[in-house]
Amino acid sequence: MSTPHAPADLTFSTVDVHATEGEALQRLHAYGDAWSRGFHEGSMSEKQREAWLEHSRADDVTLRAAYPTGPLVDTTQPVGTFSSWDGSMNVGAERMLGLHMITDVTVAPTHRRRGILSRLMREDLTAAAERGVPLAALTVSEGGIYGRFGFGVATRRRRVTVTARTGEFALRHLEDDGTLVLLDPAAAAVHTTAVFEQHLARTRGAVTRPSFYRRLAEGFDFESGEPDTKLRCVLHLDAAGQPDGYAYWKHAQEGGTSRVDVGMTQALTGVAHLRLWQFLTDVDLAHEVRATLPLEAPLDAAVTDPRAVRTEEVRDMLWLRVLDVPAALEARPWREDGAVVLDVADPLGLAGGRFRLTTAKGVASVTPTQDPADVHLGVETLGALYLGDRGVHTHAAAGRVTGPGVATFAAMADDAGPAPWCSTGF
Numbered sequence: 001m002s003t004p005h006a007p008a009d010l011t012f013s014t015v016d017v018h019a020t021e022g023e024a025l026q027r028l029h030a031y032g033d034a035w036s037r038g039f040h041e042g043s044m045s046e047k048q049r050e051a052w053l054e055h056s057r058a059d060d061v062t063l064r065a066a067y068p069t070g071p072l073v074d075t076t077q078p079v080g081t082f083s084s085w086d087g088s089m090n091v092g093a094e095r096m097l098g099l100h101m102i103t104d105v106t107v108a109p110t111h112r113r114r115g116i117l118s119r120l121m122r123e124d125l126t127a128a129a130e131r132g133v134p135l136a137a138l139t140v141s142e143g144g145i146y147g148r149f150g151f152g153v154a155t156r157r158r159r160v161t162v163t164a165r166t167g168e169f170a171l172r173h174l175e176d177d178g179t180l181v182l183l184d185p186a187a188a189a190v191h192t193t194a195v196f197e198q199h200l201a202r203t204r205g206a207v208t209r210p211s212f213y214r215r216l217a218e219g220f221d222f223e224s225g226e227p228d229t230k231l232r233c234v235l236h237l238d239a240a241g242q243p244d245g246y247a248y249w250k251h252a253q254e255g256g257t258s259r260v261d262v263g264m265t266q267a268l269t270g271v272a273h274l275r276l277w278q279f280l281t282d283v284d285l286a287h288e289v290r291a292t293l294p295l296e297a298p299l300d301a302a303v304t305d306p307r308a309v310r311t312e313e314v315r316d317m318l319w320l321r322v323l324d325v326p327a328a329l330e331a332r333p334w335r336e337d338g339a340v341v342l343d344v345a346d347p348l349g350l351a352g353g354r355f356r357l358t359t360a361k362g363v364a365s366v367t368p369t370q371d372p373a374d375v376h377l378g379v380e381t382l383g384a385l386y387l388g389d390r391g392v393h394t395h396a397a398a399g400r401v402t403g404p405g406v407a408t409f410a411a412m413a414d415d416a417g418p419a420p421w422c423s424t425g426f
């Protein structure tokens with residue numbers, strides 16, 4: 001870290017997310033405008049601000065800001081913003097673990113590359129570690145920013161285009177005793193939220209949704225600050241009439257192509273997933289369907305023509321940072337029994353050290369040790385390995401995991417649970 005301390009012409013403080021009047025409320029509004037401008041969105045409309053305040057207060061978000069000093073500057077307008085709150089994550093074997101969630105990280109163009117992000121990040125992660133939160137996470141605008149702070153790519157996601165032209169899309173087999181219901185988002189939200197909660201409880205890598213997802217589930221469009229009147233929700237009900245899958249979608253026209261754009265979607269069973277896809281590819285006046293899926297989905301194996309599902313892009317989704325090595329490693333599932341001493345390097349000095357990791361029957365015990373290390377890795381790589389997306393061997397081949405214990409560590413850590421999937425951006 002070449003810029004651990006920000007320059008002296010700045011002041012740093014937190015903004016009260018629960019402020020309702022006076023100067024404190026003005027500071028809160030200024031913070032909202034600052035991060036919105038930081039993403040080149042302009043200042044917030046009244047409706048956008050109202051929605052932002054509502055969900056930020058519901059999550060009790062901590063707002064960290066940097067303010068400029070000096071002649072001609074408006075000292076009430078932040079030049080750096082950094083928002084965070086505590087949620088949780090499914091780390092595998094249906095276990096939930098505390099997760100510090102970070103968003104709205106911006107620095108004004110006048111003040112970039114002077115160490116403001118570094119300072120806010122250090123403060124925030126230190127506070128989370130001191131509170132005993134074992135993991136931190138974010139989803140990012142650019143891939144080159146967060147590795148230096150110890151975040152690694154823990155889950156990935158895939159954008160697909162699926163053909164919906166007559167005769168080009170067919171499923172090998174689908175028997176379904178369930179039914180589909182088409183609803184407006186406002187009516188669907190209570191059901192889709194219940195399905196998501198079940199998905200969260202059973203899916204490795206899934207994280208608690210920030211409160212703004214309540215509005216999203218109701219069809220609110222944060223860009224316009226209005227409900228998205230084109231958005232529909234198709235709900236799948238099982239044979240007993242219980243919702244077990246959904247897809248939010250809308251029709252879109254671009255050039256000569258008509259398509260269905262799928263937003264949030266989740267299915268608790270393969271049958272629900274396939275039935276939803278059959279529906280989406282059957283919508284009239286659409287030639288293709290665009291959606292975001294896990295790296296592997298039942299759909300890939302179910303189509304008669306594998307080229308009917310075209311992967312357009314695979315990208316990082318959740319970036320994970322370990323803050324407490326024993327708590328994090330003891331919570332996740334393990335495959336083979338074994339023992340290794342890990343030497344974890346942490347550039348921020350929050351979680352590093354040497355740890356004896358012993359696994360038996362899928363469960364780990366982790367204790368600090370001074371014994372010689374079998375495996376060396378950075379905390380960024382530990383975050384990348386944590387949910388089992390890319391394995392130890394792949395990181396070792398990239399030179400990111402070294403030492404005589406690599407093969408043992410890989411046998412213990414890799415393929416210890418299903419591939420992780422996080423569909424929640426924040």
Ligand SMILES: CC(=O)SCCNC(=O)CCNC(=O)[C@H](O)C(C)(C)COP(=O)(O)OP(=O)(O)OC[C@H]1O[C@@H](n2cnc3c(N)ncnc32)[C@H](O)[C@@H]1OP(=O)(O)O
Pocket residue numbers: 001002003038039102103104105106107108111112113114115116117118119138139140141142144145148
């Ligand atoms: C979780 C989220 O909210 S993701 C959204 C991130 N924000 C954005 O994309 C909005 C536009 N960008 C910005 O506001 C700013 O450029 C930020 C927040 C990304 C960086 O803030 P800065 O205060 O300039 O970062 P800071 O000066 O602390 O830089 C720390 C290090 O990161 C590097 N860095 C900063 N931004 C980037 C970047 N976009 N790409 C690659 N490296 C970067 C710096 O060069 C520096 O490297 P060094 O330690 O080797 O010297």
